[in-house]
Amino acid sequence: MTIKKVCCLGAGYVGGPTCSIMAYKCPDIQVIVVDKSKQRIDEWNSDVLPIYEPGLDEVVKQCRGKNLHFSTEIETAIKEADLIFISVNTPTKTFGYGKGKAADLKYVELAARDIVETVESGFKIVVEKSTVPVKAAESISTILHSKQKAGVEFQVLSNPEFLAEGSAITDLLHAERVLIGGEQSPKGKLAIGALSWIYQHWIPEEKILTMDTWSSELSKLAANAFLAQRISSINALTPLCEETGADVSEVAKAIGKDSRIGSKFLQASVGFGGSCFQKDILNLVYICESLGLQEVAAYWNSVIVINDYQKRRFSLRIVHRLFNTVTDKRISILGFAFKKNTGDTRESAAIHLSKHLMDENAKLAIYDPKVDKQQILDDLSHPYISEDPSRVARLVTIHQSAYEAGQGSHALVICTEWDEFVKLDFRRMYEIMEKPAFVFDGRKILDHEALISIGFEVETIGKRF
Ligand code: NAD
Ligand code: UGA
Numbered sequence: 001m002t003i004k005k006v007c008c009l010g011a012g013y014v015g016g017p018t019c020s021i022m023a024y025k026c027p028d029i030q031v032i033v034v035d036k037s038k039q040r041i042d043e044w045n046s047d048v049l050p051i052y053e054p055g056l057d058e059v060v061k062q063c064r065g066k067n068l069h070f071s072t073e074i075e076t077a078i079k080e081a082d083l084i085f086i087s088v089n090t091p092t093k094t095f096g097y098g099k100g101k102a103a104d105l106k107y108v109e110l111a112a113r114d115i116v117e118t119v120e121s122g123f124k125i126v127v128e129k130s131t132v133p134v135k136a137a138e139s140i141s142t143i144l145h146s147k148q149k150a151g152v153e154f155q156v157l158s159n160p161e162f163l164a165e166g167s168a169i170t171d172l173l174h175a176e177r178v179l180i181g182g183e184q185s186p187k188g189k190l191a192i193g194a195l196s197w198i199y200q201h202w203i204p205e206e207k208i209l210t211m212d213t214w215s216s217e218l219s220k221l222a223a224n225a226f227l228a229q230r231i232s233s234i235n236a237l238t239p240l241c242e243e244t245g246a247d248v249s250e251v252a253k254a255i256g257k258d259s260r261i262g263s264k265f266l267q268a269s270v271g272f273g274g275s276c277f278q279k280d281i282l283n284l285v286y287i288c289e290s291l292g293l294q295e296v297a298a299y300w301n302s303v304i305v306i307n308d309y310q311k312r313r314f315s316l317r318i319v320h321r322l323f324n325t326v327t328d329k330r331i332s333i334l335g336f337a338f339k340k341n342t343g344d345t346r347e348s349a350a351i352h353l354s355k356h357l358m359d360e361n362a363k364l365a366i367y368d369p370k371v372d373k374q375q376i377l378d379d380l381s382h383p384y385i386s387e388d389p390s391r392v393a394r395l396v397t398i399h400q401s402a403y404e405a406g407q408g409s410h411a412l413v414i415c416t417e418w419d420e421f422v423k424l425d426f427r428r429m430y431e432i433m434e435k436p437a438f439v440f441d442g443r444k445i446l447d448h449e450a451l452i453s454i455g456f457e458v459e460t461i462g463k464r465f
Contacts, residue, residue, distance in 0.1 A: 001123070001194045003029060007081035009111045011035035011044055011070060013051055013168070013275075013344065014129060014161050015087035020059045021172040023068035025202040032069045032077045044070035052343040052370050055169035078118040083194065085159075086111045086140070087129040092279045101286035103133050103279070112143040116154075123153045125191045129161055131224075131280055133287055134217045137181070155191035157182040158213045160220030165274065166341030178208045181216020221284045225300055228277040230265040232306040238268050238462035239313065248462025249444060268462045270353065270415060270442030271311040273338030275346035278304060311349050314461065315356035318440050321459055322410060326362035330409040330434070334402055335416025335443075336368035336376050343370035345379050349442070350415035354396075355385045364396045367405040369418055373398040403429065411438035417445045430454050 006022065008015045011033045023031040035041050043050035045064070049057060060068065071077060078084060088107040093099050108130055115126060126144065128137050137156045144154040158181035163171040178199045182192040192210050199208055211219075234252055241248040248268045256263030272278075281300055288297035319326050338348035345351065354364055358380070366376055376398055381389040399405040402421065406412055406429050414421055422445050430437055439451055441460040448458045448465065458465055 001082075001190055003082045003125075003194050003198055005030045005032070005081045006083050006085070006198070007031075007077040008033045008085040008087050008129070009035075009074065009078075009114070010085075010087035010089070010107075010130070011037075011040050011050075012087065012089065013053075013165060014163065015085065016044060016049070016051060017053055017056055017163065017168040017172060018087065018129070018161060019085070020056065020063065020068060021169065021202075022198065023063040023066075024059045025173075026198060027067055029198065030067050030069075031063075032071055032081070034071050034074045034077045036072070036074070038072050041070050041072050052341075053165070053168045054341055059169065074114060075118045078115055079120065081124070082122075083125040083127060083198075084115060085127045085129045086115075087161075090130045090132055090279075091275075092282055098286055101282045101289075103131075103136075103283045103286075105132065105136060105139070108132060108136065108140065109143065112140045116144050116147045119152050119154075120149060121151045123155070125155050125157060125194060127157045127159045127195060128217075129159055131160060131220050131276065131283075132158075132217060133283055134214050134221070136217060137213045153187070155183065155187055156213070157191055157195055158216040158220075159195060160216060162220075162223065165344055166339055173202065175203055175207065178203050179216050179219060180208065180210045181213040181219075182210070184212060221280050221287075224277055224280040225284055225303065227265055228272055228281055228307070229300075229303045231267075231269065231272045231277075232303045232310075234266045234268045235271065235310045235461075236306050238310070241462040242464050245464055251462075268444060269310075269349070270314045270461065271307045271349045273346070273348040273350075275344070278307070278347055311352045312356065314349075314440070314442055315353050317459060318353075318357065318411065318413060319360055321438060321440075321457070326357060326360045326410075328361060328363060329411075330363045330365055331357055332402070332405040332409040332412045333364055333366040334368075334405065334412055334414050334421055335418055336366055336371045336379075337416050337418075340416055340418045341370075343368075343372070343375070345371055345375055348379075348415070351379050351385060353413065353415060353442075354380055358386065358391060358395050362395065365399055365405040365407075365409055366396060367399040367402050368416065369420060403432065407432045408434060410434045411440060413440045414443050414445065417443040421445060426451055426454055426456070430456060 008019045019031045019033045088111050090103045093102045093104040137158050141156045180192050182188045196208050238248050252266040255261050285297045285301045336350045380392045436457050438457045451458050
């Protein structure tokens with residue numbers, strides 16, 4: 001079977017970049033990305049894309065209007081496509097059964113319903129790209145088959161995405177593996193072959209793993225759980241280092257040289273953020289609890305417990321070092337995105353840190369090179385963060401540069417590892433700050449000895465000065 005038209009439901013951080021690369025590498029395929037949000041689609045069709053991702057602009061500019069289209073015409077796109085990706089959001093449920101843990105599959109289910117109600121004829125491959133609980137493909141399949149019209153046939157595949165934000169384009173172009181799960185029947189294998197053919201336009205065949213649907217779905221949750229577990233493991237050593245005088249970077253270097261452990265993802269930090277690690281682990285925990293696997297659930301949940309502890313611990317250290325009071329003190333928050341090279345703030349450690357400091361009535365001067373002012377204000381005004389949203393207007397200012405934020409502040413708090421923070425002129429910064437001038441490096445990116453020689457009081461993660 002040859003795929004000529006692909007449609008993707010969801011023009012987000014995954015749907016947008018994934019389909020852009022697909023169009024870029026498959027000139028023989030028409031790719032149309034649709035979304036319910038008109039604003040998002042308008043942005044994809046404009047000069048300022050809705051997400052910041054290095055290299056994305058060039059790819060979109062090259063393909064848009066040729067074999068890459070962004071549209072709100074969902075029905076037409078579904079009708080015409082041979083293969084439909086479901087790449088919609090799967091947030092943690094905030095209500096009802098499983099609240100705070102289970103994945104909210106509302107958008108996935110609605111997407112499946114849109115598909116079955118729209119398709120009128122032919123063999124359609126529906127690909128679950130969103131991260132979902134194990135057996136979600138079965139639910140999608142049940143919905144599709146329950147209302148399937150005569151002459152229509154569906155095959156559901158699982159094809160989880162492993163890109164990381166900030167490096168999405170490189171990750172997609174040079175994927176270490178592509179995972180495709182599907183039914184092990186002749187029709188299932190036909191569908192797997194068709195999706196595999198698309199990826200083979202740029203990914204070597206041996207890197208395309210095919211397996212049953214449930215293993216594929218679980219592999220995605222497991223991969224994120226393992227990655228987050230490494231961060232919590234190194235972060236769990238940081239208080240020990242601070243108490244004993246060991247340096248966590250040296251410990252990470254030493255253990256990372258063991259090829260069985262490896263050196264990646266051992267960067268101690270103020271805590272991991274992002275839309276997926278916490279959500280996917282909570283989902284895993286919920287699945288384990290639902291199956292009565294309490295010990296397994298507790299094991300994975302400890303990854304989140306350590307992450308929360310790490311974020312809380314860092315903000316307590318700031319208050320403690322600033323003589324146990326930050327009331328009315330100006331504190332510069334440098335970086336608000338959950339990691340560098342993205343404007344995404346979902347679950348960013350900076351939000352939680354800011355909350356704790358606002359709870360102490362600190363005045364926050366925030367700067368991030370890629371996050372919109374309104375996004376920061378919205379994040380901090382969320383009812384989970386500020387019961388009284390007026391406190392944001394009272395306590396928070398957003399700035400156009402690190403120096404503007406640093407002016408007159410008692411402390412700089414590095415929350416995101418942006419390269420430009422490493423290159424700051426810290427002598428100039430020291431001059432414009434209140435004294436004693438503190439630096440709290442939550443990312444371990446600065447030259448601490450140099451800062452101390454300028455006169456700064458320095459605190460970082462996993463090292464005592
Ligand atoms: P997102 O919120 O950025 O985008 C989802 C989009 O889907 C939204 O624009 C929303 O309007 C749209 N949408 C919802 N229902 C729709 C429907 N029925 N039809 C058309 N559009 C619809 O989410 P995201 O970050 O792209 O994540 C999508 C999925 O991919 C999630 O399951 C996530 O866990 C997973 N994932 C994300 C990343 C990442 O780096 N963000 C990486 C791997 C996997
Ligand atoms: C992560 C995974 O890396 C992707 O493979 C996966 O596809 C994606 O989740 C997803 O499912 O959404 P992402 O969250 O975009 O990608 O970014 P990461 O590079 O994994 O960073 C996550 C968080 O961990 C960031 O806050 C980062 O600063 C932090 N981190 C990362 C550390 O604190 N230390 C490290 O050593 C690495």
